[in-house]
Amino acid sequence: MKRIVIVGATSTIASECARIWNQTDNVTFVLVARDKSKAKRVAKDLRVRNPKNNFEIETLNFEKPKQIAGLIEEVAKEKIDLVLIAHGVLPEQQEVQTDLRGIKRVLNINATSVAMFAEGFANAMQETGGTIAVIGSVAGDRGRKANYVYGSSKALVETYSRGLAHRFAGSNLNICLIKPGPTATAMTAERTQKGQKQASVEQVAAQIVKGISKGKLVIYTPGIWRWIMLVIRHLPTSIFNRLNF
Amino acid sequence: MFDSWGRLNTKSGEVKIVSDIGQIKTLLKKTQSSLPYGVGRSYGDVCINPDGTLLSMSELDRFISFDPETGILKCEAGVLLRDIQRQFVPMGWALPVTPGTQFVTVGGAIANDVHGKSHHVHGTFAHNVLKFTLIRSDGESIECSPTKNPDWFAATVGGIGLTGVISKATLKLQKIAGPLIDTQTIPFGSVEEFFQLTLATNNAWENSVSWIDCTTKRKNRGLLMVGNRSTNQTETKYKDGLTFPFEPPVSLINKFTLKPGNLGYYALNRIKPSKSTVHYEKFFYPLDGVGEWNKIYGPKGFYQYQSVIPPENALSATKEMLSEISKSGQGSVLGVLKAFGDTPSIGLLSFPMAGTTLALDFPNRGAETEKLFERLDAIVKAANGRLYLAKDARMSREMFASGYSEIENFTRFRDPKISSAMSRRLLGS
Numbered sequence: 001m002k003r004i005v006i007v008g009a010t011s012t013i014a015s016e017c018a019r020i021w022n023q024t025d026n027v028t029f030v031l032v033a034r035d036k037s038k039a040k041r042v043a044k045d046l047r048v049r050n051p052k053n054n055f056e057i058e059t060l061n062f063e064k065p066k067q068i069a070g071l072i073e074e075v076a077k078e079k080i081d082l083v084l085i086a087h088g089v090l091p092e093q094q095e096v097q098t099d100l101r102g103i104k105r106v107l108n109i110n111a112t113s114v115a116m117f118a119e120g121f122a123n124a125m126q127e128t129g130g131t132i133a134v135i136g137s138v139a140g141d142r143g144r145k146a147n148y149v150y151g152s153s154k155a156l157v158e159t160y161s162r163g164l165a166h167r168f169a170g171s172n173l174n175i176c177l178i179k180p181g182p183t184a185t186a187m188t189a190e191r192t193q194k195g196q197k198q199a200s201v202e203q204v205a206a207q208i209v210k211g212i213s214k215g216k217l218v219i220y221t222p223g224i225w226r227w228i229m230l231v232i233r234h235l236p237t238s239i240f241n242r243l244n245f
Numbered sequence: 246m247f248d249s250w251g252r253l254n255t256k257s258g259e260v261k262i263v264s265d266i267g268q269i270k271t272l273l274k275k276t277q278s279s280l281p282y283g284v285g286r287s288y289g290d291v292c293i294n295p296d297g298t299l300l301s302m303s304e305l306d307r308f309i310s311f312d313p314e315t316g317i318l319k320c321e322a323g324v325l326l327r328d329i330q331r332q333f334v335p336m337g338w339a340l341p342v343t344p345g346t347q348f349v350t351v352g353g354a355i356a357n358d359v360h361g362k363s364h365h366v367h368g369t370f371a372h373n374v375l376k377f378t379l380i381r382s383d384g385e386s387i388e389c390s391p392t393k394n395p396d397w398f399a400a401t402v403g404g405i406g407l408t409g410v411i412s413k414a415t416l417k418l419q420k421i422a423g424p425l426i427d428t429q430t431i432p433f434g435s436v437e438e439f440f441q442l443t444l445a446t447n448n449a450w451e452n453s454v455s456w457i458d459c460t461t462k463r464k465n466r467g468l469l470m471v472g473n474r475s476t477n478q479t480e481t482k483y484k485d486g487l488t489f490p491f492e493p494p495v496s497l498i499n500k501f502t503l504k505p506g507n508l509g510y511y512a513l514n515r516i517k518p519s520k521s522t523v524h525y526e527k528f529f530y531p532l533d534g535v536g537e538w539n540k541i542y543g544p545k546g547f548y549q550y551q552s553v554i555p556p557e558n559a560l561s562a563t564k565e566m567l568s569e570i571s572k573s574g575q576g577s578v579l580g581v582l583k584a585f586g587d588t589p590s591i592g593l594l595s596f597p598m599a600g601t602t603l604a605l606d607f608p609n610r611g612a613e614t615e616k617l618f619e620r621l622d623a624i625v626k627a628a629n630g631r632l633y634l635a636k637d638a639r640m641s642r643e644m645f646a647s648g649y650s651e652i653e654n655f656t657r658f659r660d661p662k663i664s665s666a667m668s669r670r671l672l673g674s
Contacts, residue, residue: 012264012304038265041307048308048318049332 003080005030007117008062008087010038013135013183015045016205017084022046028054030075034062034087062087062113068120076124082212083121085114085134088153096149103149110153115160122164122173129172133212134161136179138220141229146245165217176211177218180204181225247299250539251288252546253609253638254666258282258294264304266321266380266412272300273382273410273662280665281410283323283350287357288549289638290666291405297664300410302352308332309413316418317375322352322411327533329418334525338418341367345581347530352411357635358403358595362452362472362529365586367419369597371402372588377414382662386412391591400658403592405634407668408658423478426452426528429520431469432511436564440601442469443584449473452528454583456514457567458507459576459605465567467582468514475522496543496608498577506578532579542608547577550621551596551604551633553585558628559601565624566603573617577606593651593658596633604636615639634667645671 004021006014009031021027029046033039036059043055058075060067088110096102114134121132139147140154158177165175184198199222211219220226232240247257258280261272273279278297285292293299305323312318316338318329327347329340344359353359354370355377367373376390379401387409389398401408431446433439439455447453450471457467498506532538539547554562563582570576581604590597607614622644625632631648632640646652656672664674 037267041265044309045307048311 002027003030003078005032005075005080005083007032007083007085009033010035010042011086011088012201013180013205014084014086015042016201017208018042018046019049020205020209022050022053025050025052028056030056030058032058032071034059063108065116068116072120072124079128080125081130083132085117085132087113088135090150093147093149106149107153110150111156114157118161118164122168122175125173126168126171131174131176131212133176133178136161136177138179138181138225138229142233144245174215176216178208179218179220179225181222247282247301248285249288249290249292250286251548251638252539254290254293254295256295258297258299260299260301262301262304266305269300269380269410269412270384273380276662278662278664280663281352281406283353284325284348286346286349286353287635289636290670291357291634293666294664295666302350305412316420317415318418319413319415320351321413322350324351325349326351326354330525333418334421334424337421339421339525341373341419342370343529345530346533348533351414351416355402355411355414356404356406358590358592359635360597362454362583364597365447365453365584366451368586368588369590369595371591371595373417374402375415375417378412379409380412381409382660397658399591400593400655403590403595404655404658405594405667406665407660407663409660409663421474422476424525425475425478425522426472426525427475427522428470428472428528430514431519432466432515433469434466435464436560436567439467439469439582440560446471447584454581456510457580457582458511459567459570459580460504460507462571466511468511472528496545497541498608500574503576510578545609547609548607548614548638549604549636550607550618551602551636552621552625552630553596553598553600553602554625554628554630555598555600562624562628562630563601563603566621569617569620569624570605575607575610575614575617577608580605593655594634594649596631600630642671
C-alpha cells in the first residue's frame with residue numbers, strides 16, 4: 001500500500017498527476033486543499049477512475065503555520081511515500097505591482113506557504129524517507145518585467161527546496177523541484193495569445209510523474225525549458241534589458 | 246486556440262475559463278453575450294462568439310459517479326468522449342453513440358445532438374442522455390430529462406448552446422464485450438448500389454457508414470464500411486497518431502490532388518482484406534490518428550456541407566448533389582454517406598431524421614464555393630431536406646427555416662444572455 005499526499009490537490013497539474021498515479025492499485029491519496037467542495041470534486045473523479053484506491057480529503061488554511069503543522073503531524077502518523085506540493089496563484093502582473101496587498105497574497109501562497117509545507121513534511125519524513133516534490137516554475141529562473149511578482153515567489157521555492165535537498169543529500173529523503181514552462185491550464189488560458197505554444201497539462205503531468213519515479217532532483221517540463229532558461233539566465237543584462245518579455 | 250474546426254474565422258471571442266461549476270452563474274451574470282465552448286470541433290460559426298465571450302468548458306472534465314452494474318455515468322460537461330471511452334471500454338462499457346471524432350465534450354455532443362455510425366440502432370447522442378443540468382443567466386438551474394422538464398430537454402439537445410450552459414450530465418453506456426470491432430468493407434459502384442447494400446446490411450450491423458468518391462462524372466463508386474462489437478476479444482493497445490505538422494500555404498486538397506486522392510483511397514481499400522478485426526479507436530475515429538488534420542486545407546479554412554434528405558427523395562437528390570459537386574471540381578477525399586434510422590430526434594433543432602445524410606469537406610475558395618453551395622441548397626430544399634448546424638457556416642435564414650419547423654418554438658427557450666455568431670446569423674440575435 002502506497003501513500004501519496006497532494007497539497008493543492010485541486011490544481012490542474014496536481015490533479016492530472018493524481019490521475020496517472022491512480023492508474024496503479026492500492027494507493028491511498030491524501031488530498032489537501034483549501035476548498036472542500038473542490039477537493040471532493042477531484043476525489044470523486046479519481047474514485048470513478050479507480051474504485052480500488054482510497055481517497056482522503058484534508059482542508060485547512062494554507063497560510064496558518066499552526067494548522068499546517070497539525071495537519072502534517074496527523075498525516076505523518078502513517079508512512080508517506082510521496083508528497084507533491086502544488087498550490088499557487090498566477091497574478092496579473094499589472095494588477096499586483098500597483099496593489100501591495102496583492103504582492104503579499106502572492107508571496108504568502110506561492111512562497112511562504114509552500115516553504116512551510118516543504119519544511120514540515122521534510123522534518124516529519126526524515127526518518128522514514130520518501131520523496132517531496134515541489135512545483136516551482138521556469139519564471140523563477142530570472143526576474144523579468146512581465147511576471148516578477150510571480151517569478152520571485154517561485155525563486156524562493158527554488159532556493160528553499162534546493163536548500164532542503166542539500167540538507168538531505170545522501171539520505172533516503174529526496175527533494176525534487178519541478179519547473180514547468182508555460183502550461184495550458186486555467187491559470188494561463190485567458191491570457192494566452194493565438195499561436196503561442198503551450199504544453200498540455202497531460203504532457204506536463206506525465207513528465208512530472210516519470211521524473212519523480214526516476215528520482216530526478218530537478219525536472220524541467222517540457223524538457224526544452226532547461227536549455228531555454230540556461231540561455232536566458234546567462235544573457236548579459238545589457239542585452240536582457242533590451243528584450244521585451 | 247479558440248477557433249472552430251473549419252478555421253474560417255479569425256476572431257472567436259474573449260475567453261473566460263470555467264474551472265468550477267459554481268463559476269458558471271457568475272460568469273453568465275457578468276457578461277453581456279456569452280457562449281459555452283468545448284474544444285472547438287464544430288465546423289462553422291456555431292461555437293464562436295466574436296465581440297462576445299466564450300465560456301471555455303474543457304476544465305470541467307471530472308467524472309462524478311459510475312455504476313458498474315447499470316453503466317450509468319454522471320460527469321461534468323467538459324469531459325471528452327475520448328476520456329469516457331478510454332476509461333470505460335476496458336471495464337466493458339462504451340458510448341452507444343459517438344461521432345467521427347472523440348475530441349468532443351459531453352456538453353458539445355448534447356448541444357449539437359451528434360450522431361454516428363450507429364444511428365440506425367441507437368439514435369442520436371441525446372437518446373442516450375438520461376439527464377443534465379442546465380444553468381441559466383438568471384441564476385436558475387434546471388434539471389432536464391426526457392420526463393422531467395421534457396420541453397427544456399428537447400430545446401437543449403441540439404439547441405447549439407443557446408438555452409443555457411450544460412454543467413453536468415448523466416449518460417447511459419452500452420455493455421460491450423471488449424474494445425475490438427469486426428468490420429467488413431464492401432465496395433459499391435453507384436449510389437443505387439449504396440441504397441441496396443444499406444438496406445441489405447443495416448439489420449445485421451450495429452455500425453454502418455460509407456465513403457463516397459465525389460469526383461467521378463457518372464457513377465459514384467464508394468465503400469460501405471460496417472462493424473459489430475467482436476465476440477472474440479484479445480487485448481490490443483492502440484497508439485496515438487501524429488499531428489499534422491504545419492499549415493501549408495495553400496490547401497493540399499486542390500484540383501490536382503482531388504481525383505488521384507479519391508482514386509487512391511478507393512484502390513487502397515479494395516486491395517485490403519474486406520473483413521478484419523480492429524480496435525474501436527481505429528474504427529470509429531480514423532482521422533483522430535492525425536491531429537489537427539484541418540490544417541491541410543490551408544489558411545483560408547474549409548467548409549463542411551452536411552445534408553439529410555428524407556427517404557422518398559434520398560436517391561434522386563443524393564445523385565443530383567453528387568453530380569453538381571463533381572461538375573464543380575470542388576470537394577475532398579472525405580465524402581461520407583450514411584442512412585439514418587427511423588427513430589425521430591428529440592431536439593427541436595436536432596439534425597438527424599429518417600433518410601440519407603451526405604457530408605463533404607470543401608476547401609474555402611470564396612465565391613466559387615458559395616455558388617456551389619447555393620446549387621446544393623436548392624436541391625436539399627426541393628427534396629425537403631435540411632443542413633446540419635454543427636457544420637454550417639453560411640446557409641441563409643430562409644434555408645434554415647425550410648429545414649427546421651420548430652424554430653419559433655425553440656426561441657422561447659433561449660437564454661437572453663447567450664448568443665453565437667451562428668445565432669446572430671440565423672436567428673437575428
